[in-house]
Amino acid sequence: MQNQCGDVTMRVMEYESQRAQVRREDMERRQRRVQELELEEKCTAEDKKLLAKDEKKYKLQMRKQNKLMHVCLCVLLNLAEEISIEKKMVNRKMPTLLLQLLDRSQEDLLLGVLTFLKKLSVFEENKDQIAVPQTLNNLVRLAQHPNARISLLALRLLFNLSFDERVRAALVESGIIKLLVDLLKNPPFRHIVLRLLYHFSMDDRCKSLMAYHRDGMIMLLQLVVHFPEPRVGKDLVALMVNLAAHARAAEVIVQSGLFPAIVLRVLKHRDPLLCQVIRHVASHSGVLEQMYELLQSEDVRMAKWMHEFVRMAVCSVDNPDMLVEVLGTLANVTLEEVPWAELCEPGLGLLELLTRLLVPSFSEDDLVLECVLLASNLACCPESAQHIAGSRLPALMQDLLVEKREDEEIVVQLLFAFHCLLHHDEVREYVLQETELAPCIMRFARARNPLVLEYATALLQIVATTNDAPGAEDGTPAWVEQIKAFRFEQHNPEWCRCVTRELSGGTGMSPGGAYGGYYDDHEGSGGEDEEEFAFHWAGVDAADPRDLAKRDWANQDFAKLSHSSRWQT
Known part of the structure; x- marks a missing residue:
């Protein structure tokens, strides 16, 4: 760092990247020329021999360059442990240089590239540069690599990127769900695959795809039933909780033949998250009937x-x-x-x-x-x-x-x-x-x-x-009469306020109502909440709708108001 080795190595990476691009374009141009000659039937044996010689030379150059690039990556990866140095590398478009190497075939170089990309992908700005469609397709391809280390690194990089909903949507288009279901059968990949599936299970479309792959669902249920510890692992049980919230996936869980074993495991080990799986399954009306019939059947004997x-x-x-x-x-x-x-x-x-x-x-x-x-x-x-x-x-x-x-x-x-x-x-x-x-x-x-x-x-x-x-002992009306009075007041609030004001001598409504004392001990006075739930009647006589016939309807205020009020009891 003191002697600017990082800067020199970065310049070598940039130069070799440009060099590789020029060589690739030149090689593609020569291949197109020979193909055109073949179409015109003018291609001679000498032209094909020259092309084969150029291709052999190109492969030798790429093999030597791969070794050089691998050494440069190892140096830069170690220097990038210092976060300030890593930021300088990113400013010099290090993610772009790494993405250009994903189509190389040398395994050591691919391991270095994937390790470096995984380290960079934990930052949001780097993730946006990495998660482009072409890169995602390359990573899905590398996840199927024969080398288990390369495949695992590609999956871990995909896991870092899959926190983004848009990235998950793009990965689904590439067919990654079926790949993950197939990899679930391989124990070394199971841990990271479960985490990836959990991220995808947050989207309803992905839940439907997982439910479509019935073999994968059966595999997950078998992992739950035969989990070696009393509590099922959080990655596995969290995935099952999300899947059980989907109606189609819940139906597959019930029809798998393993659901009674899950219920027995809950009764034995008292696992709250696994019990949540059963709770979500029971939340779907159609699936609930199947679940109840299954557990009540004589074959299961869990009535x-x-x-x-x-x-x-x-x-x-x-x-x-x-x-x-x-x-x-x-x-x-x-x-x-x-x-x-x-x-x-x-x-x-x-x-x-x-x-x-x-x-x-x-x-x-x-x-x-x-x-x-x-x-x-x-x-x-x-x-x-x-x-x-x-x-x-x-x-x-x-x-x-x-x-x-x-x-x-x-x-x-x-x-x-x-x-x-x-x-x-x-x-x-x-x-x-x-x-x-x-x-x-x-x-x-x-x-x-x-x-x-x-x-x-x-x-x-x-x-x-x-x-x-x-009725109450203190002479208040029965509930029927109270409700009628209340509903009358509810439908005719303006008229009731006017009557109350007249009966109280124009001083406004009484702070208490005929039936408003029930909540006096529970609420404070003067608040908006109290006004909402108080019963605004000034006297017992006004609370009885039958007493309305005794009113003096000659009063012009009452007569005017009666035309605009709704008379409902």
Whole structure:
């Protein structure tokens, strides 16, 4: 470095690169001349002999130059360990010089070129210079080289480049998926091939191509089943997680004949990532039916697999990663033939687990969401819904509605769970007696999210049509009357504000409503959120739509307003 050896070596590389280009063009010109003479039938034996002599001389020159270039590359590669020297090489177009050598045949030179390119490819600006279509095609060709070292280096360089989505798309066009599937059978290549396949599995098109190569999918499943350690390697299981998220690939996994072995491995080793594979497979409705029939068949003898998953969930309370995956798998099994009532028996402890996890501020949001989804499955079954009615779950779910009011996804799932519960007459009566669901739901009937509004409105309709809805001891109306008054106010806000202002002597609306005290202990005063969920009625008489007939309609303000208001109860 002190004697500028790097600069001299770079000049040799640049000179020899230009020299090789001139020789190649001259050789191609001579070959074209002979071909033209052959077409014109003017080519003599002397011309062919001269061409053969020139080709032999050209090969000898290239062989000598390859040795020189290899030595230069070794020197520059060692000097490039200093990052400042490497930057100087890049500024002198080192990546371009290296790419011109990829079509050489000498193995030592190719090893040096690929090693140098792999070192340069970790930088974004170098990657953009390397990842051109011609280079990618050359690398795919070198990945099939008979020399295993050259093939491995080409795959590692492709792995560095495959972080770019555009590079992956270009590689797919070159047919690299089939090549990787074939190389998967060769143990020395398996580690880097799995990493490359994982990168490609992030694109839906590539997942379809992998699912098309059924042999490759079977090979991956065999690697999972026979993995020597309790936990499957992260590269392999991450690839399987991505593939299981694709419907066609999930179908191949179920039909492979190895899926029951994967379920047994999860039950034995409690691997959360492998359980996530099962969870993703169960998330596809068509594949779920095949999966359930397979596990229930007499050949497999795993009819009680869901019972085992419940026991595994109960034992995984201290392992949140595993618990989320197990509950998520159970929540995805939305088939009618599932014996949810058996799973709710006291001996298994499913309801006790959900009751414990749904205590407000006890679990993380992702765990709460899976518990609510599972509770919705239980609520859809009449027998298991009765078990819920005899537990603390309805009250806990109502408390969660208040606590998670800002999380729209959890709110929607909670509203759906209540919607399923209220479809059963005996459960509906219990929920309305033991909870304050109606004012809680009326709060979300003012939400801006259309999905939240849809479920809240549907729930209010169910409650409003309940004939045996109980009244409160303090004389407030039953839920039916409260909901009618609320809906009247909701559809006629301007008229209600005018009535309230008149009744309060023109001083504006009262800060509290006739039914607005339910959330007073949970929220601060004066905020926009409180205004959204408060019930803006000034007195009990105004809350009753039947009292409207007693109004003094001679008042011009009321008469004028009545023409523009929508009268709905």
